Every structure is written in structure tokens, then in C-alpha cells.
Amino acid sequence: MLPRFATLLASLSLAGAAHAGATHYPLTVDNCGVAQTFAQAPERAVTIGQAGTEMLYALGLGEKLAGTSLWFNNVLPEFAEQNAKVPRLADNDPSFEAVVGKRPQLVAVQFEWMVGAQGVVGTREQFAELEIPTYLLPSDCEGKDNLVGADGTRLQPFRIDSIYKSVSELAAIFDVQARGVALNDQLKGKLEHARKQLAGKDLSATSALFWFSSADLEMDPYVAGRQGVADFMLQTLGVRNVVESNEEWPTVGWETLAKANPTWLIIARMDRRRFPADDVEKKLEFLHTDPVAKNMDAVRNGRVIVLDADAMQAGIRLFPGLERLSTAFATGKAPQP
Template sequence: MLLPRIATLITGLSLCAMAQAAPTAYPLTIDNCGSTLTFQHAPTRTVTIGQAGTEMLYAMGLSDKVVGTSLWFNNVLTKYKAQDDKIQRLADNEPSFESVIGKRPELVAVELEWMVGPQGAVGTREQFHELKIPTYLLPSDCEAKDNLVGADGTRLAPFRIETIYKSVSQLAQIFDVQERGQQLNDELKASLARSIATAQGKQLKDASALVWFSSAQMDIEPFVAGHKGIPDFMLSTLGVRNVVESDEEWPTVGWETIAKANPTFLVIARMDRRRFPADDYEKKLAFLRSDPVTRNMDAVKHNRIIILDAMAMQASLRMFDGIEQLATAINGYDLSQ
């Protein structure tokens, strides 16, 4: 039931508003994804590996504490462009270990464990910690998830929205800006409640969707959203079923299998990076409308294709905008066709 869920969210907002954030007492110790981090003071030099963490810091007014960024799927939001223009981008994708430590960071904020983790593309947490550089991994990518299984990890339990709120709260605590973090979380919860309300009047009992992120080549199996991941949470929150049943974060599934499932909606990622051909959403659209298998799917024939920024499909602030866009688009479709 959606109405009780909205009521719970509103109650949570009221309780948050009543709470008064206390200043950080240093030294601060935080348990983070299997590591214990200790801060003697608020970091003054931070490197981010992942757009989600970068924009969280920007949203809390901490851009002056960021000295380097990396791993961008979409261009920075317009409202943060002026701040971002002053900060060095170490890489559009993964940076080198040397480029990160070369910025002499007092904190490295990491979105994805495959960047900094046991098999990190940039390095391991131990490598950074040996240099007395704490690495904060966003809980959304480590809690109830095994990142050593599958190309992008496998969910052991469904993604929990609370992990985003936790990231905001913990980063706010690390930087001693708890009131900003609390305000940001309140805004996110209010946005989610509005999106749920938008979709609640639509009859979606039998509605389904597929979320297509990208493809290494246009003519092979696409990377799609798994059963317990972030896009699955977005869909199920609005009452829509994900047709993919794999627990991998972004499994590959054949188009024949997808066509047989015949999802009501297709959600495709728009991104500014160009690592794979299908990073270009226009190429995705052209493929869907020309391929003999995909062009006969109901979602394609009736143009029920929703385009979202790639970062709206990640555990990020943009995810809340993505849910709102999904709810608005779904609410506007005539499902009698």
C-alpha cells in the first residue's frame, strides 16, 4: 500500500525536523564497510572517486574541501557547475592511484567498491590507509552486497534507501556540517513522498519495466538493472515490476528473453561518458526501433520509453529526481493500448 508508505515518510520528516544536530566531537571514529575510520579534524582536502559522493559534498556546501574529482557518468548539475569548474578533474573514469595521492587528500570518498576495494581499479583501501589516507565508501555499494561476484557485484538483499541517507549523515558528521546534512535528507525524503503520491493513482498492478544502462556493443546482450538493485528499488517504489530476476547489479540479458517478457515500459540511460557505443542514448533508441526483435515490443510500438540520466540510476541525490521523472512519465501514459 502506497498511502501508509507516504505517511511513514512524512512522520520520519517530522521527527528529523524536531531533532537538533549536535556538533562533531573529534576525534571522530566511524565504522565504514568493514573499516574503522578515525578523523582528528574535519578534512580540508578531499578527492572523490564517483559522481554520487561529489554531488553530495557539493549539495552540503563543501566544494571548497574538494581538490579532485573522477568517475563521471553525466555532466555536473548546472547548479554546481561554478563550484565544479574550480576543481581539478583527475579522470572522467577511474583515476590512477598516483593522481589521487598526489592531491595529498585527507579523505577519499568512493562511490563504488570496484574502484577502491579488494580488487580496486584504482587501488585497495589498505594501500590508501597505509599512507594514512582514510577512504569512505558509500554504504549503498557495500551493505548487503558482494562485489566479488558478477561484473558489478551481486545484491544479497534488496537495496535500501536508508543507505543514501546514511551516506549524507556520515559525510555531514565527518565535515561537521550536520545541520546541512539533516536538511538535505529531509528534502530527499519529501521528494520521495511526492513521487510516490504522483504514481499512486495509476493502476500499475500488472505493469513491468526493463532498465537498459548500456552495452559493450550494440549487437550483443545489454547491461540491464538487476532484481535487487537501485533501479529495481525505484520501480518497485512506484508499483512497477522489474522483468529481470538476476540479483547481479547490472547483468547481461539477451534481447529475445527481454522481448518475451514484453515489459510495459523501457527505461534507458542517458550519459555523457562514451566508454561503450550504447552510452549514447540516441543509439539505444535507434536500435530499439530498428532491430527485428525489439521493434515489436509493446513498449517500443507505443513509445513507452523513458530516458533518465545514468546518475539517476545510481545511489545518488539524482536518484530522487529520477524517481520523480519516472512517476511523472508513467502517470502520463495511456496503458489501455
Template sequence: MSLRSLSIASVGAIAFALPALAETTYPLRLANCGAQTTINAEPRGTVTVGQAATEILYSLGLGDKVLGTSLWFTDVLPEFAEMNSGVARLADNDPSFESILAKRPDLVTAQYEGHIGPQGIVATREQFTDLEIPVYTLPADCIGKDNSTGVDGTRLDLYKMDSIYQSITELARIFNVSERGEALVSELKAREAAAIDKAAGLDLPEGTSAVFWFSSAEMDIDPYVAGQGGAPAYMMNALGLDNVIESNEEWPTVSWESIARANPSVIVAARMDRRRYFADDIEQKLKFLKTDPVASQMDAVRNNRIVILDAHGMDPSIRNVAALEALADALAGFDLK
């Protein structure tokens, strides 16, 4: 089911079946990423810094509230293409503080604390609140995570979809559409459970493992792969796969020699539209895996057990559910006995 049909048809049906939720009372005060966010009235408009935040708002039917977007990894979900075409894109990557202010938002919605936070690339939270513009950061980037350790941060606890469900519920409250939020969460939870059940039915052998390759700064140096705590680690844990990467960093660099020694059963490679690095191109990733003298000898490559997933599905986002479904489907097609 597409998120478009989810947000329009399924969400509407589920919302009709759920008991009516109280309208939001303002001022609304929320504990958010170690700070207090106060929303004095229903926001007339928001600027988003991060694709995950943008697509949550679109899924809640709040596209008309989005004044500008930034920080994109790939194209918007197809069901929101028309909606997104009418929204100003302030930057493909990091927007300027001034470009956000120029849109006169009542709220700034951020995906990463690294962009708007204590050492924010774009600004600090205080720079916005001093101008009476509240900031809401997706809890998925803060719960069980230490963002003081670097750009990507370090996971202290395993990421769970609950933090995305919290983001949906709180954004729905902020914009006074709580019923839509409850309906969206209910549908996503059902899909998540079905994907986990499908993988459980495969009865994978003990020790079946995987590595998630996001990108590489250069093709011939250590790749950025998923550590033990982020969204890919959650997927592997949920579907019964061991993560061959032991680091708790979100996206550590690990040598291909080390990965080859671990010999993962499955390789998951990110596909994206971003071209910050040469290895962002999925075709270059596949070429490397099949021609590199070390990587090409791994069982996953020799037996074509390579799964291509949307890159944004590897970051905490509503796309994690679709990525979980795609990975479960791929595992069902591999001979892993």
C-alpha cells in the same frame, strides 16, 4: 526543485527549524563497508572517486573541500557547474593512485568498493590508510551487497534510499556540518514520498512491468540491464512496476530475445555523456529499439512507452529522487490500462 535551491534555500530553512545538532567530536570512528574509518580531525580536503560522492559533497555546500574528482558518467548537476569548474578532474574514469596522493587529501571519498577496496581498481583501502589517509565509501555500495562477485557486485537485499541518506548524514558528520545533512535528507525524503504517492494514485494494472537499459558493449549483443536489487529495482518496486529481469546481479547482460518474450510495459533507457560504448549514446539506443527486428516488436516500443532517464540516476545517488519523480511523471502520461 533544483538541488542548488535545495542546498542553499531549502536546506537553510529546514536547518533553522530543526533542533541544533552537536558539533562533531574528533576522532570520529565509523564502521564503513566492513572496515573501521577513523577521522582524526575535520578534513581540510578530500579527493572523490565517483560522481555520486562528489555531488553529495556539493549538495552539502562542501565544494571548497573537494581537491579533485574522477569517475564521471555525465555532466555535473547544472546548479553545481560553476563550483565544479574550479575543481581539478583527475580522470573522467578511473584515476591513478599517484594522482590522488598528489592532491594531498585528508580523506578519500569513494562511490564504489570496486575502485577502493579489497580488489580495488585504483588501490586498496589499506594502501591509503598506511599513509594515514582514511577512506570513506558510500554505504549504498556495500549494504546488502556482495562485491566479491565481480566489478558490479551482486545485490543480496533490495537497495533502498536509506543507504544514500546514511551517506549524506555520515559525510555531514565527517565535515562537521550535521545540520546541513539533516536538512538535505529531510527534503529528499519528502520528494521521494511525494513521487511514490503520485504513482500509487495511478492505480496501475497488475503486472505492469519495466526494463532499465543502461548500455551495451556492442549494439548487436546482449545489453546491460538492471537486475533485481539495485537502484532501478528500488524505483520499480516503489512505483508498482514488475522488473522483467530476474538476475540479482547489479547490471547483468540479458538477450533481447529474452526481454522481448517478457514484453515489458515500459522501457527505461539511460542517457549519458560517457562514450565508452557505442550504445552509451541515447540516440543509438532509440534507433536500435525502433529498427531491430526483435526489439521493435515489443509493446513498449510500438506504443512509444520509452522513458529516458539520466544514467547517473540509475546508480545509487542523490539523483535517484529526481529519477523517481521523472519516472512517476512519465507513467502518468502513458495509457497502461
């Protein structure tokens, strides 16, 4: 897990601070093809998506948040104090009225399907009409078509630089660039540590499957496709994804998945409850009782890794998630849930 923000600030290098100048307003950011202008650092912001929320907490900006929404997991312990002071507008998607009612000077959005051309909450144009800037995390728009597939289709592989870009741009918007430099340095260190744990280990014959959730346990599961965030995690560690679709989270039948017979199964742990399979215990029960799934090598040999759902998303939890996977692949043992 990420250390407390105070520790992060204490570790800030002088070199990083020297290269982090103050923001000059008005600041215009080209965000996913839409120019957003900030006359000053926002005093009130609303987040739609846990990744953006915890990114702002990691930057020490909890006091600037007027509301959060769309949570997959409980907040990280080191952000609990900041989070306790911020109203939660919704566990899942909030209404447009609830967001606007907080009079935000910024709405930070994790997924384009929440605020975009077909936004569940609203469109960027609707917010612009009220002079409310929106910031969509670049990881969900760059190299991706969100109008194809339930969760969008990757046209290009996900790039980790898009997370560093989000941190840097949010830090610039709020005029806390030194904190952004420190956070990005920390995240890069975790990525490098995950890689080093597997140095010299041949994983060319190792494969894996990410199971996010299922609308119903009797239906095909939502699994990670190629080129997305979860696939990036496997590629980084030298492990093959058995799912070949370029959709972010396609549905694939268990017979097909069992035939692919991945070395490892990685299943999402969630605190949200939209679908029955959001409950990780129900996932584990299914894997050990379903006549098809229970015969997969990964299940029979205990190679099932439990990972926070938001660690499979483009946010700061991805990095400790990588370290967790790296440890498992290095030792050949699944860590305790």
C-alpha cells in the same frame, strides 16, 4: 532537479538544526566494516564517483574538494559553480598516483570495485598505509557481494536508508550536520512526492526494463537486475522489473527481453563514452531498427523513458529520477528527453 544550495539552506527547519550538534573529534566511523578515524574535518578530499561528488556539492563542500573522477553525466547545473573550481582527475577511473598526488585527507568512493579488495584504483589498505581515510558509500557494500558478478550481486535488497546514511555520515565527518539534516529532509520529500503522484493508481500489470549500456550494440545489453537501486525505484512505484537476476547489472539477450515484453523501457543517458551504447541516440536508433527490439510494445507505443545514468545509481539524482518515472507512469506518456 535539486534547488540551489542557498535555497536548501534557507529551507532548513529549526527543529532539524536543533538536532544537529557539532562533531567532536577525533571521529571514528565504521564504514563497510572498516573503522576510519578523522582527527579533524578534512580540508582536502578526492571523490571517485559522481554520486559522492554531487552529494558533497549538495552539502556545500565544493571548496573542500581537491579532485573528482568517474563521471556518468555532466554535473547538475546548480553545482556548476562549485564544480568549475575543482580539478577533474579522470572522466572514468583515476590512477592511484593521481589521487594520492592531491594529498587528500579523505577519499570518498562510490563503488567498491574502484577502491576495495580488487580495486581498480587501489585497495583501502594501500590508502591506509599512507594514512588516507577512505569512505565507501554504504549503498555499495551493505547487503552486497562485490566479488560475484561484474558489478556485484545483491544479497539483500538495496535500502534507501543507505543514501541518507551517507549524507549524515559525510555531514558529520565535515562537521556540517545541519546541512545534512536539510538535504535528507529534501530527498525524503521528493520520494514522498513521487509516491503521491501514483496514489490510487493500479500498476499491478505494469512492468519495466532498465537498459544501462552495452559493450557493443550487437552484444547483450547491461540491464538492471533485482534487488538493486533501479529495482528499488520500480518497487517503490509499484512496477515490476522483468529481469530476475540478483546481479546489479547483468547482461541479458534481446530475445529474452522481448519475450518478457515490458510495458516501459527506461534507458540511460550518459555523457561518458566507454561503450557505443553510452550514447542515448544510438540506443534509440537501435530500439527502432533492431528486428527484435523494434517489435516490443514499449517501443511501438512510445513508452521509452530517458533517464540520466546517475539517476539509476545510489545518489541524490535518484530522487528526481523517481519523480520523472512517477510522472510517466501516472500519465502513461514518456516525458521529453
